[in-house]
Amino acid sequence: MRAPEGIGPAEGRAAAAARRRRLLDRAWTHGWLVLGVLVFALPIWITLVGSTHDAATIGRGEVPLLPGHHAIGNYATAWAEGGGRFRTTAAAVMLWNSALMALLIAAGKIAISLLSAYAVAFFSFPGRMAFFWMIFLTLMLPVEVRIIPTFQVMVDLALINTMAGLVVPLVASATATLLFRQFFLTIPDEYVEAAKMDGAGPLRFFRDVVVPLSVTNIAALFVILFIYGWNQYLWPLLVVNDSSLETIVVGLSKMIGTGDAQNEWNTIMATAVLAMLPPVAVVVLMQRWFVRGLTETEK
Amino acid sequence: MRRRVIFRGKVLPYLLLAPQIAVTLVFFFWPAGQAIRQSVLREDPFGLRSEFVGLENFREVLADPLYLNAVWNTAVFSAAVAALALGAALFLAVLADKQIRGAGAYKTLLIWPYAVAPAVAAVLWLFLFHPSIGLVGRALNAAGIAWDYKLNGAQAMALVILASAWKQVSYNFIFFLAGLQSIPRSVLEAAAMDGARPAYRFWTVVFPLLSPTTFFLVVVNLTYAFFDTFGVIHALTGGGPGKATETLIYKVYVDGVQNLNLGGSAAQSVILMAIVIALTAVQFRHVERRVHY
Numbered sequence: 045m046r047a048p049e050g051i052g053p054a055e056g057r058a059a060a061a062a063r064r065r066r067l068l069d070r071a072w073t074h075g076w077l078v079l080g081v082l083v084f085a086l087p088i089w090i091t092l093v094g095s096t097h098d099a100a101t102i103g104r105g106e107v108p109l110l111p112g113h114h115a116i117g118n119y120a121t122a123w124a125e126g127g128g129r130f131r132t133t134a135a136a137v138m139l140w141n142s143a144l145m146a147l148l149i150a151a152g153k154i155a156i157s158l159l160s161a162y163a164v165a166f167f168s169f170p171g172r173m174a175f176f177w178m179i180f181l182t183l184m185l186p187v188e189v190r191i192i193p194t195f196q197v198m199v200d201l202a203l204i205n206t207m208a209g210l211v212v213p214l215v216a217s218a219t220a221t222l223l224f225r226q227f228f229l230t231i232p233d234e235y236v237e238a239a240k241m242d243g244a245g246p247l248r249f250f251r252d253v254v255v256p257l258s259v260t261n262i263a264a265l266f267v268i269l270f271i272y273g274w275n276q277y278l279w280p281l282l283v284v285n286d287s288s289l290e291t292i293v294v295g296l297s298k299m300i301g302t303g304d305a306q307n308e309w310n311t312i313m314a315t316a317v318l319a320m321l322p323p324v325a326v327v328v329l330m331q332r333w334f335v336r337g338l339t340e341t342e343k
Numbered sequence: 344m345r346r347r348v349i350f351r352g353k354v355l356p357y358l359l360l361a362p363q364i365a366v367t368l369v370f371f372f373w374p375a376g377q378a379i380r381q382s383v384l385r386e387d388p389f390g391l392r393s394e395f396v397g398l399e400n401f402r403e404v405l406a407d408p409l410y411l412n413a414v415w416n417t418a419v420f421s422a423a424v425a426a427l428a429l430g431a432a433l434f435l436a437v438l439a440d441k442q443i444r445g446a447g448a449y450k451t452l453l454i455w456p457y458a459v460a461p462a463v464a465a466v467l468w469l470f471l472f473h474p475s476i477g478l479v480g481r482a483l484n485a486a487g488i489a490w491d492y493k494l495n496g497a498q499a500m501a502l503v504i505l506a507s508a509w510k511q512v513s514y515n516f517i518f519f520l521a522g523l524q525s526i527p528r529s530v531l532e533a534a535a536m537d538g539a540r541p542a543y544r545f546w547t548v549v550f551p552l553l554s555p556t557t558f559f560l561v562v563v564n565l566t567y568a569f570f571d572t573f574g575v576i577h578a579l580t581g582g583g584p585g586k587a588t589e590t591l592i593y594k595v596y597v598d599g600v601q602n603l604n605l606g607g608s609a610a611q612s613v614i615l616m617a618i619v620i621a622l623t624a625v626q627f628r629h630v631e632r633r634v635h636y
Binding site: 247335 | 350351353362369370372376377378438451452453454455456458470475509514518521573577578600605608615616
């Protein structure tokens with residue numbers, strides 16, 4: 045490489061070496077990142093490919109690397125009848141159940157947490173801290189550690205095999221309450237004073253000032269909580285055994301049974317794609333809110 | 344912190360709190376109390392009578408070789424998932440933090456697996472590693488490695504670890520990237536001016552500054568591996584082959600829901616509660632102090 049004018053050959057060589065080093069460094073960076081992206085994408089790609097071939101091709105163990113021609117048939121079957129050998133529940137039904145459950149969980153958690161955070165942040169009343177700690181302590185009691193007694197409560201309240209049973213026990217949220225309380229404390233006292241001066245009561249202040257100010261936080265939380273709701277597994281597995289209430293994540297895992305090779309893997313893979321699509325779309329389309337929600341809820 | 348100006352109200356604050364507190368009492372505190380109560384009782388096989396047995400259930404659980412097997416599996420599984428997910432995420436975050444073209448695209452392509460449910464991740468990896476129909480599974484067998492995660496316990500463990508870690512990398516990646524981007528450029532430039540080599544610079548300057556993030560993520564990843572991977576194991580191996588991938592959570596489920604051993608399952612629940620309380624306490628102490636070494 046020729047040295048630029050006015051620079052001696054030694055400096056020219058040094059500059060060229062530095063440039064080469066930078067180029068190498070950049071190639072190394074891109075190389076590893078591309079590899080990382082590929083490792084992440086490989087299982088998804090193979091699933092997509094699997095959903096476009098016929099069951100026999102996959103059953104013979106000849107999954108190609110490129111899509112086949114059976115996409116429409118496979119997705120139509122999975123959508124209308126269900127995937128796998130037994131086609132227990134149509135994906136359309138399971139998707140509807142999952143969507144309803146996820147939306148209700150996210151909306152319920154946000155509504156309940158807004159209200160309780162408002163009470164804790166804007167009122168002074170006996171037992172305030174006790175209630176606050178009670179809510180906080182739910183962080184330490186995930187479903188997994190109280191399976192049987194919680195199931196007993198569900199039986200006693202006749203909530204087994206109901207949408208309410210899927211949703212209600214999951215709508216308490218310590219993290220959302222903590223987050224909203226934190227945010228409410230940053231609302232200046234002057235706002236409250238002004239509202240009081242104008243004769244606005246606490247409910248009016250909540251509706252006209254607090255909720256509009258919280259819109260950003262609500263959006264960010266909604267993304268996280270929707271994914272949380274959609275991806276529920278143990279709880280629907282316990283509470284629902286009626287196939288008309290099956291959620292798609294649990295339904296999908298029931299389809300594969302013990303992982304037998306002689307199954308309708310093409311329709312199972314189509315169902316898997318359908319199960320992934322809504323939450324992945326939410327993350328990709330609302331990426332900014334998603335990252336914000338994630339980093340804020342975990343503080 | 345408290346605000347100066349507050350609303351007065353005798354009933355309203357309680358009404359506002361009522362829904363959250365009701366759910367908390369009915370579905371959290373009552374069952375947790377029941378778990379503690381059942382853990383010191385033993386029911387007869389017909390569920391008609393129960394007698395107080397003190398810590399007998401705990402003694403039995405802790406002496407059970409199958410329980411100790413689950414403890415060991417959980418330790419191996421959690422450590423491996425955390426190490427793998429954190430290591431890969433840190434590596435990718437350091438690369439994505441560089442001033443390169445397409446950084447935004449890489450970021451998007453690396454964070455979406457967060458949205459994939461653990462059980463769905465399990466199905467994807469099963470399809471890839473199935474010994475007779477999976478792309479990788481068949482390739483391994485063709486290469487002379489006897490791969491069948493349904494027969495070989497170690498391979499089953501490796502597969503549930505891979506599927507669980509795969510899903511968690513994106514979460515860690517987001518936090519590491521945010522942590523890296525909050526390190527002031529001036530600090531990095533000063534280190535570069537001192538002539539330290541990049542790798543040395545990373546371990547002596549960048550990594551210590553990331554320690555609060557790393558510490559937080561270790562706790563989150565352990566919690567994830569403990570409690571949120573039930574779906575992966577249930578869908579992929581069902582705790583098998585044998586009991587090779589049966590973790591503590593999975594064992595509570597099997598003993599309580601399938602074998603209906605109430606006392607034993609309750610004792611295990613109480614032990615798990617102690618673990619969550621410890622993990623949460625560590626996490627919050629850290630958040631308060633914002634540790635810097």
